[in-house]
């Protein structure tokens with residue numbers, strides 16, 4: 001999967017730190033008087049010595065402070081909400097700004113022991129995240145580990161299914177509800193997918209296909225998916241339903257009463273969907289069932305990115 005988030009730009013001074021992370025080691029500087037130094041510098045902030053050497057440390061430490069961000073600071077981070085922004089104090093003394101993974105924010109406590117997690121997913125750089133020492137979270141995150149954490153959209157949660165005969169119109173009407181189904185499995189909206197849709201639809205407007213220009217010029221801070229792509233992806237988001245309609249000869253997609261894209265979908269985020277039966281109408285040729293289908297960017301459960309009032313005709 002393409003990494004769409006901003007990445008560190010190593011300087012001659014900081015490069016050994018980033019090279020260390022790539023080797024899954026935490027390396028920080030120490031001066032000739034024994035003071036530990038972090039972030040990377042050209043002199044010791046305690047004694048001003050310029051005699052600094054790189055040392056490998058365990059990277060373990062304590063949670064110094066943290067906050068839980070529930071609204072993404074940049075659109076690229078919508079897939080990480082809620083994001084736990086933290087300061088960790090290395091056992092050697094210096095502090096590092098980081099993010100906590102594999103932990104329920106409600107269980108975190110200032111002062112608890114944390115261990116490093118090397119995030120290899122950006123490809124060109126490895127990022128240093130943290131997790132509580134007792135967490136089962138792997139010490140390295142790569143695309144394979146990521147896929148394990150977030151199941152692909154092929155697996156559907158098992159639900160008990162009631163069979164509803166379409167001829168029993170009262171039973172069908174009873175499906176109408178204000179509350180939504182459970183969520184579908186999640187699906188990653190990658191830049192590759194957006195590019196394929198651009199080629200297929202002929203809509204290759206730069207806000208969808210040019211990450212470089214979009215980072216600089218787009219109000220969204222990066223590329224976004226076509227609204228119609230999100231609509232098309234509905235077919236891959238298997239929404240779990242606790243009923244199955246039976247007893248019809250034919251079922252057709254009659255159309256949509258409303259199709260809206262209220263929230264942009266940044267490249268690289270994940271989406272999931274849920275639905276409810278909005279109305280049931282008996283007409284001459286059969287039964288029209290209107291499903292309100294809402295697609296959300298994962299982490300934005302209060303605001304859908306696509307709304308479709310889809311009408312299915314049972315005959």
Ligand SMILES: [Zn+2]
Nearest residue numbers: 031035044047
């Ligand atoms: Zn010093």
